[in-house]
Amino acid sequence: MIRHTFSFLDGIGLRLERHFWRMGIISWQEFLNRNFVNGISSDKKEMADVALSTTLSALDGRDAQYFSRLLPQREQWRLFDVFGSNALSIDIETNGLPEDKGGFVTVVGLYNGYDYRALVKGIDLTEGNLKKELSGYSMIITFYGISFDIPFLSRKFNSLRFEIPHFDLGFASKRVGLKGGLKRLEGELGIIRDESVKGMDGYDAVKLWNLYRRRNREDTLEHLLKYNMEDTKNLFKIAEIIYKRLKASTGINEFISHS
DNA sequence: ACACAGATCCCGTGATCTTT
DNA sequence: AAAGATCACGGGATCTGTGT
Numbered sequence: 001m002i003r004h005t006f007s008f009l010d011g012i013g014l015r016l017e018r019h020f021w022r023m024g025i026i027s028w029q030e031f032l033n034r035n036f037v038n039g040i041s042s043d044k045k046e047m048a049d050v051a052l053s054t055t056l057s058a059l060d061g062r063d064a065q066y067f068s069r070l071l072p073q074r075e076q077w078r079l080f081d082v083f084g085s086n087a088l089s090i091d092i093e094t095n096g097l098p099e100d101k102g103g104f105v106t107v108v109g110l111y112n113g114y115d116y117r118a119l120v121k122g123i124d125l126t127e128g129n130l131k132k133e134l135s136g137y138s139m140i141i142t143f144y145g146i147s148f149d150i151p152f153l154s155r156k157f158n159s160l161r162f163e164i165p166h167f168d169l170g171f172a173s174k175r176v177g178l179k180g181g182l183k184r185l186e187g188e189l190g191i192i193r194d195e196s197v198k199g200m201d202g203y204d205a206v207k208l209w210n211l212y213r214r215r216n217r218e219d220t221l222e223h224l225l226k227y228n229m230e231d232t233k234n235l236f237k238i239a240e241i242i243y244k245r246l247k248a249s250t251g252i253n254e255f256i257s258h259s
Numbered sequence: 260a261c262a263c264a265g266a267t268c269c270c271g272t273g274a275t276c277t278t279t
Numbered sequence: 280a281a282a283g284a285t286c287a288c289g290g291g292a293t294c295t296g297t298g299t
Contacts, residue, residue, distance in 0.1 A: 011294075013268055041295070073284065094279050098280060103279080147283035148278040170277060171285060181277060202279040 001078040001243075002059065003027050004252050008070050009048045011040070021255045028052050064138035064164040071165070073146065077172050079165045080243040083139035087167070088112050089235035090142050092149045093228055096206035105156055106209045107224065109232035112137070116229050120221070127157045137164065141239045143182045143231075144170035169238050176245040182231065182238075189241055191234055197227040 004026050006017045019039050025031050032052060037045055058066040059082065067079055080087070089111045097103035108125060110117040110133055117133060119125040130153070142149050146168045154160055173185055183201065186193065208224040211217065247253070 011268070015267065039295075044294090092279080096279050098279095100281090106279095142278095144277050144283090147276090147281090151282065152279085168284085174276080174285080179276095206279060 001080070001247050001250075001252070002067070002082050004250075005071075005075070005078050006031070006048075007075065008055075008072075009051055011044060012048070016040070018251065021252060024255075026252065026255045028056055062138065068163055068165045073166070073168070074171065074175075076165045077167050077243060077246050079139060080167055080239065083165055084167075084239065084243070085113075086137055087139040087141055087236075087239070088134065088137040089232050089239070090140055090145060090149055091228060091232040091235065092152060093202070093205045093209065093224065094152065095209055096203065099152070099155065105152065107205075107228050108153070109225075109228040110134075111229075111232040111236060113236055116233060118225050118228060120225070127159060130157055130160060134160070134162075139165045139167060141167045141169065141235050143235060143238075144168065146171070167239055167243075169235060169242055172242045172246060173238070176242060176249060178242075182234070185238065186234055189238060191237055193230055193234075194226065196223070197230050200227050 004021070006012050006020055006028075007014050016039055020026070020031065020037070023038060025034070025037065031037065032049055035045075036042060040048070055066075055070065058070075062082070064079075064083055067083075068076070071078065091109045092105050093107040093109075094103055094105055104121065105125065106121050108119045108130065110119075119129055119133065140150075140162060146166065147170075150162055150166070154162070169182075169185075178185055178188055180188075183193075205224055205227055208220050208227070212220040212224065
């Protein structure tokens with residue numbers, strides 16, 4: 001989808017982008033091949049050509065940081081086809097308190113499509129380990145992580161940087177007409193939760209953590225991790241679905257030759 | 260070369276939503 | 280309860296294409 005995207009260019013919005021598609025300009029290369037493009041002046045065309053060739057080489061180099069700055073948050077989903085194969089879903093649990101009242105991260109769940117990893121406070125949740133686990137990935141997937149998980153982590157672990165594209169399924173799902181939180185979304189998309197964590201929510205995770213700390217019971221921690229794992233893994237499945245729907249909603253599919 | 264009309268972008272503001 | 284992005288909405292600014 002990123003190769004069909006023009007709306008990051010100066011003075012090009014979503015409308016002009018669609019206009020290009022209608023005229024048969026559906027990729028950067030086709031834009032570059034033309035000397036004139038209906039809808040923009042030749043001055044603008046030249047500027048766009050320069051910008052596009054820079055972007056083209058950034059794509060060749062799979063420069064995730066470049067693209068995270070290029071696209072506004074709400075359009076970062078367009079990078080999923082290029083960076084999704086090297087993406088990491090993130091879901092944190094906390095002790096439930098506001099940060100200025102002693103709130104802290106208890107669990108950071110990470111899933112790259114193959115392996116699930118959980119860093120647990122008091123065991124292996126350290127800034128260094130987090131950095132190690134995050135490094136090398138090109139995209140992060142969260143559910144409203146933009147307003148919760150990522151700022152929370154950033155403030156607790158000062159040196160962490162999330163300078164890669166962020167596919168936030170909370171806002172994305174809303175855009176394709178799906179309402180509600182993660183659990184409800186799973187239900188609507190037919191994603192089944194494991195019996196042991198069915199009906200649980202974030203507050204249950206808080207209670208499980210407190211139980212684990214007070215009674216030091218390993219099985220409560222395992223239960224908490226199981227819950228977090230379901231959340232984290234499901235983000236990946238949902239990302240695939242939402243990406244397809246978002247792409248379809250742009251109308252681009254009508255202009256891509258079916259072969 | 261110039262002016263106009265319509266298209267499009269862009270920048271507030273305030274309300275809304277979900278996360279633990 | 281706090282944070283952050285988005286949406287809807289509207290008005291102002293800018294650009295494009297057309298006609299004279």
